[in-house]
Amino acid sequence: MNPPTAGWLVLLALITNICGQPNPFRLADTSLRATEGSCVEMKCSINDRVDTANAYWFWIMNPTWNGGVLSGTVIYSTNDEERPVSQDFADRVNYTGSSTSTWNSYDPPKSCSISICNLKKSDSGDYAFRFVDELRPYTFMTHTLTLTVTANPCLIAFDKLPVVVENAPVTLKCSTLSSCSSNLQIGGLEQLDPSLISGPQQKDSRNRKTTTVSFRANWQDDGKEFSCQTQDNTDKHLIRKISTTVEYPPKDTSAKKSNENVVEGQTVTLTCSAKGNPAPTFTWFKNKNAKLGQGAEWTIRSITESENGEYHCEATNKYKTEKSNPVSIDVKCEYLFFFSLINFMWWV
Incomplete structure (x- = not known):
């Protein structure tokens, strides 16, 4: 983000509206670092009473001003008509803040936080929270938070399973980059009949290394969950999970x-x-x-x-x-x- 844009956003974050109400919204951090494939929480606190009856709010990536109009990539919004969410973030962003019904109270703590999961390197950028009251001149925006997503040499892909019928073969397939120094392990196999399991089998290619486990599904396998992770993983957000759907x-x-x-x-x-x-x-x-x-x-x-x-x-x-x-x-x-x-x- 260029210096003039940053300056405008900082000014908007600190300015009071025309009725003299100070900005009640604050971000806990100015910068965050996270690993590709993991999750990050952007903490946002509310330090005063906020009337939400006629308001909406949203989180925006790389906000810029052009002729008094705010543009950028909306990653979370309570008003999809005014501020539609980018499809790239729609299924990866979750609201982790407090219930909107508590925002009208003077008592802290209140929060407008979100989390972003399955992070991509392209998620690196500046983020801000904006609150808009449509009937009164209450419009607030926080300062920006800079997120840096670092590359993950052990980023995991765990293939989703198709719907199968009873007694059909099922293959769990988990892979990562060949440059990853850790082995892959598939969890949840203890739920299965050992006599019906084949594997795990390891396969390495130039770019990927893959672990597969096959089994024959019975009706009691419907809804069972399996996981894949590297053996030395300590981040729960880097564990990939899938579940079976068995028709019978x-x-x-x-x-x-x-x-x-x-x-x-x-x-x-x-x-x-x-x-x-x-x-x-x-x-x-x-x-x-x-x-x-x-x-x-x-x-x-x-x-x-x-x-x-x-x-x-x-x-x-x-x-x-x-x-x-x-x-x-x-x-x-x-x-x-x-x-x-x-x-x-x-x-x-």
Whole structure:
């Protein structure tokens, strides 16, 4: 950033607005250094009460002024129409500050901090926070913070996994630059059946070195998380993680009723459950083939003897339909049930 631009930004950071309100926003640092692929937090404090009812705010990279108009790369924004976020930062920047509802309080601590992850060398530059009140002349901007992202000789790439079906092969592939002196290790393999694992296998080329592990997926592997890092890594932000998505037909389909002893006039709810990916839909049947309707629950209100019978549900997704266990309903007359209960208590 050239000296005139820096001077203008420092002036804007220190100036009070036309109503004389001092700038309540402060950055904790003027410079930060971070490693490529890691994360960095830009700490921003709020030292006074701030009314956010008609305001928006944003973080901007390499801010410059041209004819009174602020330009630069917006990396975080609460108003995408006025200040849209660059797609290069959209999935890498997270707000880590305090809830906006606390900004209206006089009590510290309050924060407007953000974090940037999966840093790139191109992220090196100057950053600032800007607050704009659209109805009142309250516009504030902090001084700039200079971020320097240094090269990482062990930057890791952990290939995302495609969606697979049950019993299909899965390959975990992690790689880094060949210049990296540390070996790669894949974590999470203890979750798998050892008899289904092949690897790890090492492969070196001119530019990359790669570690792969293969296994055959079963339905219980759906959602399992795996990690990759260098063996001497101490930075949690440099660990890469992926998860598996395994599709499989419905399993463990089960039906149950809410009342064990069903009395006339009660409300009885039948509940169906099953595992499956995609998530199964449920259909209820009475006396084996009389279709009742769909849904995980089937409720019978003010039940009568006409609802006596055997009920079951079926769980269905694109792979299969699985039938549940039968559930029997035998409705007792309220008077007879009460009499039987009294008789039982008498003999006990």
